[in-house]
Amino acid sequence: MQGNSDAPSWVTLTEGEQLVWSGHPSLRSVGGTFVVGLILIAVGIxxxxxxxxxxxxxxxxxxxxxxxTAGVTYVNYRSVQYVLTAEEVYKKTGIISRNVVNIRLDRIQNTSYTQSLPERFLGYGHIQIDTAGTGGSDLVLTNVPNPEYVNGLITEYLDNVRPQPDDQRQTA
Incomplete structure (x- = not known):
């Protein structure tokens, strides 16, 4: 778990809310394009x-x-960031203009992750987050490093915000 001082400036933490995980898409997902750019530079030199x-x-x-090629690839990589706090999941895109999507954990209905065979070997994948009442994925975190771990963190914190069966019986 990371401390609150590590939270990006675009994330607003409520009192007592903690940063759980923060990351960018996997470098391995853009590595091929970046290497092509470096090869072109080397050939030119x-x-x-x-x-x-x-x-x-x-x-x-x-x-x-x-x-x-290398510059655009790097900027695209750095322009996406994901944050998980104890209460919300955030996805930020953009550098000059910025788009931040956040979903409160108590609104999340389901999460899942997928990895193709190459993605599995390279250690990244995609996490789908669904909220109640929608037909598709409300938020997709693409090219997440170690998606099984990150999805597990989301699930762990979801369990903390959802009422447990004993809690439901007491309030009914």
Missing amino acids: GVGILFEGVIQLLSLVPIGLGLF
Whole structure:
């Protein structure tokens, strides 16, 4: 469990609410695209060193494409963040403009996670969060590292906010 001082500035914690988990999509989910960008940069540098004249100038094309590819991939990775507190689940997207979706744990009806075979080998997957009265997933956390663990944390905290069978009998 993490302390309240670790909560991102865009998360508003109520008194006594604690940060449970915070993370970004797995780097492994964007690693291939990032590596392609780095390879393009390396090829461009190699061509620039080995050749002269017009070909040396043309080496700027793969360098530019590589910088663009790696840069966009990194920005997309950093623009998504997930937060689980003892009371809510948050998903933030965007860097310049920001979109924050939060769902209170007491509104969550069901959670599940999925992993394809490659995602399972690479250790990431997707968590679907459903609330009562809706037809589909209300919130999907994509490319979450170790989704089984994170889904387990959500389930553990859901159990803390849902009334237990003994509590229901006493209030009825």
